[in-house]
Amino acid sequence: MLVGLAWLAGLGAAEARRNYGFARNPNFEPATSIPRLRTSSRGNAAKTLPRSFDWRNIDGVNYAVADVQQHAPVYCGSCWVHAVVAMLNDRLKIARRAAFPDVMLARQVLINCAPKSTNGSLNVGFNGCDGGDERDIYVALLQRENWLPDETCQPYEARNRSCDALHTCTNCMPTDDGGSNCFEVPAFTTYGISSWRAITTPQMGAAEREAAIQEEIFAAGPVVCNFAAIPEFDENYTAVAQQHGGVYRTAANVTSDDINHDIVLAGWGITQGGVKFWVGRNSWGTFWGDNGWFRIERGVNALLIEGACTSAVPTFDALDDELDGAQGGGPLGLAQISPKGERWSHRPGRSSMPPFLAKAHATDLLLQLGEGGQAPPKLGSASLMPSLVALALALALAVSAYAAGAAAARRHVRLDGRAESDGARASLLSGAMGAH
Template sequence: MRTAAWAALALTLLLAAAVRPAAAGCRRRQRTEPVPPEDMYFNHQPAPQKTLEELPKEWDWNNVDGRSMLVPSWNQHIPQYCGSCWLHGTTSMIQDRLKIVKGGIGPDVMLARQVVLNCGAFHGYGQGCDGGDVIDVVRYMKHFGLPDESCQARGGPYSATDHTKYGKAATRCPGEGYCTNCMPLKGKDTCWPVHTPIRYYLSAYGKMDEPGELGMMNEIYHRGPITCSMATHEGFDYGYHHGVARNNPNATDVDHDVEIVGWGEQEDGLKYWLVRNSWGSYFGQLGFFKIERGVNALRMEEGDCWYAIPTWQDEQDVRSGKKEGTMWGIFDKEEAEAIIPEGHRHPHFKHHDGQLAAQHAAPAEGDDDVATSWDGTVGGTYDNTPEDHPDGAVPTQQQAQEAQQALAGVQQVQAQASLRVRPFGAAAEQA
């Protein structure tokens, strides 16, 4: 009986491995329109440069003077398979850099990755669960920003679905696809789009100027983790458990994006990268793996590596009291005080006169799983969505320079807006 069980398990694993190559690719294969050259970089400034001899032998953003500057890991594969490594590898890098920019003060921010799957394709930024690229994520964040995961409603923070769930007639992302809140109002379970959540934007992004080990190490050391593409293969997907993964010259299909958080060297002189995957904490070493460094293992050092510099102005405005949080988002103090208490209409956003937007089909009145709009109209929508209010989407040059300084000077006390941020978790103080 035991032998039969093991045989069945072995057959299952073999079948899984057999279909893996067809399903594993999560990077966009081709674009209907090329990315304009001016969009490939935004406020680009190369990181400071040190020689290999000047850089430390080991560096790990998960252990900076005994403290981690990384936020938790994700799993792109649940509750169902979704080819979104491009999204996970990029947002993981950005939210780790956000923690670094903030000097480690909490709470940690987990960006709403589902928003990019819901909304990005409507702007040509990725193809949802069918693949995308780093440039899709950073361009979306530059223009529209991302809220944190507390904005996401049905299906949890990550449902592994994309824009296709809105139907073929959909031409824009509905408000609830970006940020939602739900409460029982007037005796009915009611959901509405939140138009002014706390959002995080980018003041700069770009691809590494020079491929190879030295440029990658300088960017990681001076400004934070980076996102790089790699060529996976069955031996890595199903065979990596621990230690340093070695190069496989037959692995040439670049189909995966990961976050590199540091590097090290074994006693025998074998150099390696420290890499975070997006396959759950049970993969490898708590969700991370090591791979040979300096030999372009699995094509990781070929130059398809990216950085981004996040901004957190909305969060700073709330911390300083400039803006206040409500059930409908954050507002200036005067606006927040004008909001009428529960059960009344939102004072800032007009309802679409009870008519459904073209991308919505009216649900059946008897459907118990239908969330009503704010005034009780089943299936109601709004004239606009959070994407129509991209406040602060394009930072000024001064804001970009401040963000650059914050990342480059993580070893020093930095001043940003109304908060003074100290490195590595010292408490923030009011200026």
């Protein structure tokens, strides 16, 4: 313990720009103009957003998936991977209304097959522990061939491994000599994204950035933000926060060249003393900060935390297929169940957005229908009926479009043709267990 403290005390100026994994990709054009969400377009964000909000406690329900650590069993500069995965994990849980199961995407697969966009083309297979840009992950996950399995396919190792099938989804069986044979799992559930967007840019004003981040968090879930993590934040977060009612505040002068980290923002609040703060998730373990999380001053772009934030919309069609009995699994992964066979469902409830969000989205649509130079109709007025009819029609069209899209995309699970029959699967498994 004393040795560790002495090491920390000896950190000097050379450590001021320690990199936790963020590496800006210059091939991305900087965003200069961002479409805003509905609340700010009407200039009433402050009136519609709650004073405090935290996805870890929405009417007593936690929508935040488990915390992890990027720096063990060896040091790995993978914050960009961890931040995106944490954001997508939580958004999956939010979209599915905290229904079974919690999904944790495979961080190690992104480490093994780290993506990078160059000259308009995407390549994978870089070393993820060497750092990267979260936007490259979004571009990759838009393509189905780059979709990710969950953590059970490839547990986190904090090491750069090969980008191949074995290091995408792996299973192991014991051998007679006490060892193990590990083999590729050919069929497993995968997850991607349908879209991504920039939430803020450095060119936006402070109030505009703050409102944009709040609106996105409230409407859809946590966001990923670039961050200049200075040594004080890393090593003395708690001590500094204790001086300000539990909120980290700093006057450190940093520039875009000091951005070295990606974090996740999942809420906001204000202390009894009137200090506004963000609720943030880090990837340094639950022994750091506030059980792995932190609170940092809001609205002042502290350590540039508000200057460049992004988000993405995850997909989970294949999970619904599996939960509804369209596939069954074994040591070699998923297999198609005969369409004529009896189906069942493991879903504990209907997958949908939290009730308060559904209400907010319905209100949004009413506001949009009422725009165009006129005030939106008031509840109880006769003029509301045409809007309600339009709302019902819009919702019906949206449901119809979603159903068609879901049916077209229903086969989002990688299935190996060799494993269609029980006999073929048994032969494959026997061969895999006996391979050397």
